[in-house]
Amino acid sequence: MATHRPLIGLTPDVVDGRIALRPSYLDSIRQAGGLPVILSCDPADASDLVEQCDGFVFTGGDDPIMEGFGVSTHPCATPIDPRRQAFERALLEALDDQEDKPVLGICLGMQMMGLHAGGSLDQYLPETLPTASDHWDGQEHDVSGSLGDGRVWSRHRQALANAGSLEVVATASDGVIEAVEAPGRCLYLGVQWHPERTSDSQLGMALFDRLVHAAAAT
Numbered sequence: 001m002a003t004h005r006p007l008i009g010l011t012p013d014v015v016d017g018r019i020a021l022r023p024s025y026l027d028s029i030r031q032a033g034g035l036p037v038i039l040s041c042d043p044a045d046a047s048d049l050v051e052q053c054d055g056f057v058f059t060g061g062d063d064p065i066m067e068g069f070g071v072s073t074h075p076c077a078t079p080i081d082p083r084r085q086a087f088e089r090a091l092l093e094a095l096d097d098q099e100d101k102p103v104l105g106i107c108l109g110m111q112m113m114g115l116h117a118g119g120s121l122d123q124y125l126p127e128t129l130p131t132a133s134d135h136w137d138g139q140e141h142d143v144s145g146s147l148g149d150g151r152v153w154s155r156h157r158q159a160l161a162n163a164g165s166l167e168v169v170a171t172a173s174d175g176v177i178e179a180v181e182a183p184g185r186c187l188y189l190g191v192q193w194h195p196e197r198t199s200d201s202q203l204g205m206a207l208f209d210r211l212v213h214a215a216a217a218t
Contacts, residue, residue, distance in 0.1 A: 004035075005033060006033070006034045006054040006055055006212050006215035006216045006218075007034070007035050007037055007053050007055075008034040008037065008054065008056065008057060008212065009038075009049055009052075009053035009055070009056045009057070010025055010026070010029070010036055010037070010038055010059055011039055011041070011058050011059050011084070011087070011088055011109065012038050012041055012059070012084075013061050013080070013084060014041060014080075014081035014083050014084050019038065019041060021038055021059060022196075024196040024197065025059055025196055028195070028208045029208060029212065031205065031208070032205070032209045032211065032212040032213075033209075033212050033216075034054075034211070034215060039087070039091075041083055041084055041087045042083075042087060043086045043087050043089075043090035043091075045087075046087065046090035046091045046093070047094045049094075050094040050095055050097075050098050050101060051098075054101070054102075054216070054218050055101060055104075055187075055211050055212065055215030055218070056091070056095070056103045057103075057104050057105075057106065057211070058088060058091075058092075058105040058106065058109025058110075058190075059107075059108070059109055060107030060109065060155075060194060061080050061084070062077075062079060063077040063078050063079055063080065063108070063157075063158055064080065064085060064108070064111055064115060064158075065079045065080065065082060065085050066121065066123065069115050076123075076124045076126075076157075077124065077158070088109075089112070089116065092113065092116040093116075099184075099186060099188075100186045101186065101215075101218065102186050102187035102188070102211050102214035103187065103189070103211075104187070104190075104191075104207060104208070105190035105191070106190075106191060106193075106194060106195065106196070107154075107155070107156055107193070109190060110179070110180060110190030110191055110192050111160060111190075113180065113188070113190040114160040114162075114163050114164055114177075114180055114190065116164075117163065117164035117165045117180075117182070118164030119161070119163045119166065120160070120161045121158055121161060122158060122161040123158050124157060124158065125156075125157050125158065125159060125176075126157060129174060129176070130174075131174040132157065134172075134174065135154045135156055135159070135172070135192075136154070136155060136156065136157060137155055138153060138155050138197075139154055139155075140152065140153055140154070141173075142172065143170050143172050143179070143193065143203065144170065144171065145168075145169045145171060145178065145179060146169045147169060147170050147179055147202070147203060147207075148203055150200040150202055150203045151198075151199075152178070152191075152193035152194075152198045152200065152203050152204075153194050153199075154192065154193045154194065156192060159177060159192060161177075163177060165182070166180040166181060166182055166188075167180060167181055167183055169181050170191070177192065178192045179191045179192065186214055186218070187210065187211060187214040189207070189211075191203075191207065195208065
């Protein structure tokens with residue numbers, strides 16, 4: 001068992017050629033007892049990072065570029081930087097060989113996990129979901145499932161339509177898939193909401209606690 005603060009790698013965004021990440025992610029990892037580190041965003045580093053880090057957070061962001069998953073990107077989407085997507089895909093692939101490494105995916109991170117698992121994406125909820133506004137611009141709404149029932153903070157216009165090989169463990173009242181996990185792995189959990197901005201401790205800070213606790217046990 002690790003005696004140091006577990007090293008938790010966080011995927012950053014690439015904005016205007018710069019690496020970017022909201023401090024709230026780092027603060028949440030520190031509060032849970034982990035040591036946060038911002039990752040390189042270079043696919044060539046993925047295997048080494050999986051070896052060096054004790055756990056991972058796939059953070060939120062804009063929208064996946066869908067051509068790599070066999071469909072066209074929706075014209076209303078705001079695609080992430082291709083470098084970020086290439087890195088996260090490489091990191092997810094490397095983690096497939098290290099199932100004892102705990103992973104928490106948040107918003108975009110959950111969507112990338114679902115796509116990697118063979119799932120599909122509803123790319124523009126305002127076209128398909130009458131209650132799409134309930135999930136946008138920092139709205140709070142109810143979710144229920146095995147993680148607990150409560151209100152969460154969301155900001156997304158896309159959502160998994162199918163979770164592939166992952167198990168759906170939470171939904172919103174309108175049917176939006178809110179959380180997925182991989183049975184049999186140490187911790188491989190994706191949530192559509194933002195736990196770092198959710199005031200309900202069970203659905204917010206407790207998820208970071210769970211990640212760091214699992215990372216300390218590796």
